[in-house]
Amino acid sequence: MADRDVSSLFADYRYYGVFENRQDLSNLDNAHGLIRRPEIYGDEQYNGQRDWSRSRFDERSYDHIVAVSQAGAEHIARRLDRVAWDGWRCHVLSEKGRPFAVVMTKTGRELEFDGRLRVRWSKSDLMIRLPDEPSWSAEETDVDSALPAMAALVRQRRERHRAELTAGWALFRDPVDVLDLGSAYAVAVEPGGNTALPLDEHEAARLVPRLVVRNARRTAELIDGHHYLAVFDSLQDCAAVGTARSLVRCTPDEEHWELFVGDDEWPPTTRPYLEHTLPIGRPDLAEVIGKLASVTRNFDVISPSLGCVAHVELAPGERPGLALRQWRDRPTWYVRDRW
Incomplete structure (x- = not known):
């Protein structure tokens, strides 16, 4: 189960197998449930035959919930299809x-x-x-x-019910895919001869930003050896890069993460697991950097052993000072946004 896509921020979903006992974790055939997480919330459980619904599994319950790769998730799904x-x-x-x-x-x-x-x-x-x-x-x-x-x-x-469904059309590659709105590949004004379903306002508001993020993840490009991700307050904000409140970058293997603080200063930071992120290309990168340089930002400098050692406010046009640059001499320290 130790594939990169278990935790990749570029995967369509993060998947989790649900097991009754800790000793069952080594064998995917022992899973009695499957969860997919499209963003940092909104967990959905698989009920078999392309049926996904809001998850009833609770990480605080007796269930053991473990991250699995997409291949592992497909294996569990096939088993649940058989037993559902x-x-x-x-x-x-x-x-x-x-x-x-x-x-x-x-x-x-x-x-x-x-x-x-x-x-x-x-x-x-x-x-x-x-x-x-x-x-x-x-x-x-x-x-x-x-x-x-x-x-x-x-x-x-x-x-x-066509008269009530006026928020666009979800487009699908396969006719059976309509059983899972999450498998749509686009939302359009008209169906255009595709396999399509008309949407209500709630469905479109949920699906459109998901597809913006998903398509950006699938087409993410390296810029000078890094992937760049804009960070947002909400999933809906991802549709407009100008609303980004932070910017991070990572190496292709997603092992090393850095935070943009200004003046081409990129100190180490933590993986943004609990943030809404959108991979961006070079044109959007320039826009996000320009936007962040025009607003006052706040940062925490963190020592793994001491905790937060400094709070730093950086005004527009102000260069990072000594307090924000002290990570350079302490390789285990890192910086993160302060909200």
Whole structure:
């Protein structure tokens, strides 16, 4: 599980396997849950068959939550796909040949999917009613084979509510991808012949900044041997580099991090795990540096053994003084923004 992308700030998601016992951690097949984290919050758990929902797992509970690579996450997801509906029967219900629901049944329990994404499965009595509905038919299949029908139900439901969904279109590379809004690759004003879903305001407000960050991560370029990342107060701010409140850079292996303090001064800093970051290219780099040079900034100088040894305020046009430069003679010291 020790791949670079376990903790990379350039990965689409950070993934975590959920285990019941510490002794299970060495084998991914022992995981009973999978979490993806798109930013510094918003954990989602995998329920099988491309179904992601808000995570119920708690790092303070009995569960052991461990970072895994993307390959490890795909391995766990395949296992959860196999066990999620173990013992259930799956039927695609149609009316006059047109599918209108996918129904799962198991010993007195019945759940249906009708195209809603936020509440994926709801209680159902459709199979009980089936004998009394002459225009209905049911085709038994396995849940993986039912995914195209489920995706079609999502598109049909969205089309019925088209007048309410006016915030743009999420674009997808594969028709089944519509089951997971997080797999969209763009948001556009019009569908343009692509596999697409119309969005409401809440969905678009959540998805657009995520895609800005994701696409920037995927296309991140090295500038003179470093990756540069602007730091923001919120995910929404990432859409406008001029709102950046800080700037960091790292080596290609993400092992060494430095903080921009002004006048081409780049002292060591910590990896910005709990910050909203956006990889930027050379044109945006100049804009962010210019913006930061025009505002008053505050810094803490940190000694691993002594803690904070200095608070420094740097006004626009002011060059870093001795207090901010003392890290040069103390290789274990570092500097971070003070908020």
